[in-house]
Amino acid sequence: MSKIGLLGCGTVGTGVYEIINERKGNFFEENNYKIKKILVRDASRKREGIPGELLTDNPDDILNDDEISLIIAVMGSYEQEYPAIKKALQLKKNVVTANKEIISKHMEELLGLAKENGVTILFEASVGGGIPIIESIIDTIKINKINKVQGILNGTTNFILSKMTKEELDFDEVLKVAQDMGFAEADPTADVDGFDISRKLTILSSLCYGAYIDNDDIYTRTVRNITLSDIQAADDFGYVFKYMAESELYDDNTFGASVTPVLIGKDSVTSNVNDEYNVVSINGNIIGQLSFLGRGAGKEATANAVVADVIKVLTKSVHDYTHLKFENEYKSCGIERYKNKFYLRVSIKDEVEFAKTIDIVYRNIENVNLSYEDGKVFLITDELTGEFMSTLCDRLSHVTEDVFYARIIDNIL
C-alpha cells in the first residue's frame, strides 16, 4: 500500500509527475513508490510522456483504490478538490495539496479530520512556491512566539511591478505581456486584486499565531492603481513599490492584517526581491527575524514543494501538523494601529485643482515633501494613521477623481 494517486495533470501535476518519474536512481525508484492513477478532465486526450492507462476521469477510481495511500491534489479547483480531499482523509489516505483556497478556508477542519483518521495533510506548496516556509514556521513556533509575518507572496504581481520599474512601462502594458507569456491569468483578478495573497496570508498568519485569521479580516487593496508615474516618483523619493502582505499580533491580543501596495527603501533586502521571486519574513521573540526567499511561482518550484511534502509523508519524517491548535482568539483591530509616512499622488487638470489640492494638503499635514510634474502632485507625508489618510483622500476626491496613496514602510529588513 504505497502507491500514489495524482489529482490533476496541469502545469503543477505534470511537474510532479516528471520529478517522481524521470530522475533515475532517486528516492522514488529506490523505494518503488509509484504514481498509480491520475485524475484528469479528459482521460482520452494523450499527454506526452505519461502512459494513457494511468489516466482516469473518475475520482473514485483513485479514492477507492486501497493500494493508494497518498493523494496529491494539484488541480487548482476548489469545487473538485475539496470533497476529494475530505473523502481521501476519511478513507485514511494521506494528502499533499497546493490548493491555497481550500487550505485557507478549511485548514483546521482538514487537520482535525486527518488526525481523527491517523493520517496527515501537508500543504507547503500552497504558499510561496518553492520556499519551505510552512515547515519553518512549524519549527519556529515550537520555541518562539511569532508576532509578525511580512512578505511578497505573489510572483505575478511582483513580476509586473519589477518590469514596470526596470523597463518604465505602465501597469496595463506589463499585465498584457505577462498574460501573453502565460505568467498571468486571462482574468488577473485573483492576482492583482490581492485575493490570492490574502489567502496565503491567512494560512501563514493562522499557523504563526495559533488562531484562525479570517480572510475577511485582511484589509486588501488592489495593485492595479500604481502607475508608471508613481514608480518614478517613488524612485525620486528613494523608494520602490512592492505589493506587501503583512500581519502583526499586538500585546493586547488584537491583530492587524493587510495586503496593500507599499513603498519601501531602496537599501532594504525586500526592495530587491524582484521578478517571480517571493520573500517571507517572520519575527520570533527569541530568533528575531528570519527571511526566506525563492521562486514563488512556476511549474518546477511548486512541483518541488509538493514532492518534498510527498517524501515527508512516505518517510514518515513528518512534522506533526495535525497537533496544531487554533485555539487563540484574537480580534482584528483593522488598520487602526498603522502609523506611517504615506506617499500620495493627486492628478490635477488645472490651476484651480492645483490650488485646492495644495490648500487641503497644507491645512492637514504639517511636514510634506512635495513635487509636481506633468499635471500630478506627488508627496510624502509625516507619520499619519491610515484613518487620517483615508479621510484626507476623501476630501481630495472632491477636487479630483484621480487620487492614489500608499503606505511607506521604513523599518523593513
Next chain:
Amino acid sequence: MSKIGLLGCGTVGTGVYEIINERKGNFFEENNYKIKKILVRDASRKREGIPGELLTDNPDDILNDDEISLIIAVMGSYEQEYPAIKKALQLKKNVVTANKEIISKHMEELLGLAKENGVTILFEASVGGGIPIIESIIDTIKINKINKVQGILNGTTNFILSKMTKEELDFDEVLKVAQDMGFAEADPTADVDGFDISRKLTILSSLCYGAYIDNDDIYTRTVRNITLSDIQAADDFGYVFKYMAESELYDDNTFGASVTPVLIGKDSVTSNVNDEYNVVSINGNIIGQLSFLGRGAGKEATANAVVADVIKVLTKSVHDYTHLKFENEYKSCGIERYKNKFYLRVSIKDEVEFAKTIDIVYRNIENVNLSYEDGKVFLITDELTGEFMSTLCDRLSHVTEDVFYARIIDNIL
C-alpha cells in the same frame, strides 16, 4: 531516560538553559524533559538562575549517567568536545552540537558513529546561527542536485563591513568597537582571516554535494585589507563590499570554493544583508535559487537553533542525517574557473609610481574604469581570470607595496 546533559555554560549554553527552563507551559515542561547536569570548568562558581547542584566539572558525570539520553555540546572547545561527543555516541546518546570545527573535520565519522549506535547527531547551529539552513539543504537534496552555495556566513565581519560603510570608519576602528562590544574576539583571527567561514563552507558544501569538501581546498583571503577608501570607491562604482563564501560544482566533477572579499551590486538582495545578519543561498537544478536570511550570531539565535535540534531529537521527527553519504569524489579546480571583473586599488607615493602603475594597467587590461583620489588609483577591470589578476598584482607590487584587489560578482540575487 529522557534527561539532557549540557556541555558548556557560556553564552550559548546559558541561552539554551534559559529557553529550556524559563518558558512556562512549553514543550520541555509539558513533556518533562529536563537538563540534569551541566559541564563547566569551575563548578564552584555560582551562575545566576542556574542551581549549583546541576554543575559538574567532570564530563564522565554526564557521559556515564544512564538517565541522560541526549548531550548538548556547546563549549566551543575542540579539544574537550570532540572526545566527549565520540564517547556520547558510543554510549548510544544522541548529540546536538554547535561546534563547527568538529563538524567540519569529522562530520562523516560522527554521522557514521551515530548510525552504528542507533542514535543521531544534529548540528544546525554550527552554520548560520538561527537560520535553518542545514535542514533545508537535507530536504532540498532529496529532490535536487545542488551545484552552488553562496553566502555571508560570519556575523562579526559583516557587522564590521556594514559599520565601515554606514559610519565611514576604517577597519581597525570598527574592529576595536566590535571587540569592546564583545561582538568580536580579542584575537579576531578566526573571524577576519576567514577560518570560521571556511569551516562553515566545508560543512555546507559537503552536505550539498555529497562529497567531503576539504577545508584546505577552500581558497581563503583575509577581509582585513579592505580600507575605508575601498568602500567609498566601491560605492562610487555602484558596489558594496561583502565577505563572501562560495562554492560551485562544475559539470566535469570539479569544484571551486573560496572565502574572499568581493564587490556586489547595490541593487542585489545580498548587498543589503547587513550587520550581524547572515544569508545563505543554494541553487538546485529543479527549485532554482533558495535564500535564507537571519541572525548569524548572538546568544538567542544560536541557542534557538540548538534547542530546535533538541526538540527534533526528542520528538524523533529527525530528518535522517545519518544516512548521508559523502561518496562523491570531486577534485578542486582552485579558482581557475572564476572569470570576473575585478576591483583594484593601488596606493602610490609620487608621479613616478603613478606613471608606472598606469603603464602596467593599460598594457595588460583593455577596458578600464579608472579614478584617482588622495594618492590612490582605483579601477574596475574587464572580465579577467583570477590567475591573470594575481600575476598583474605581482607586477604592480614591484612599483608599490600597497595593492589590493577583489572580485566583482555581477550575477548575484
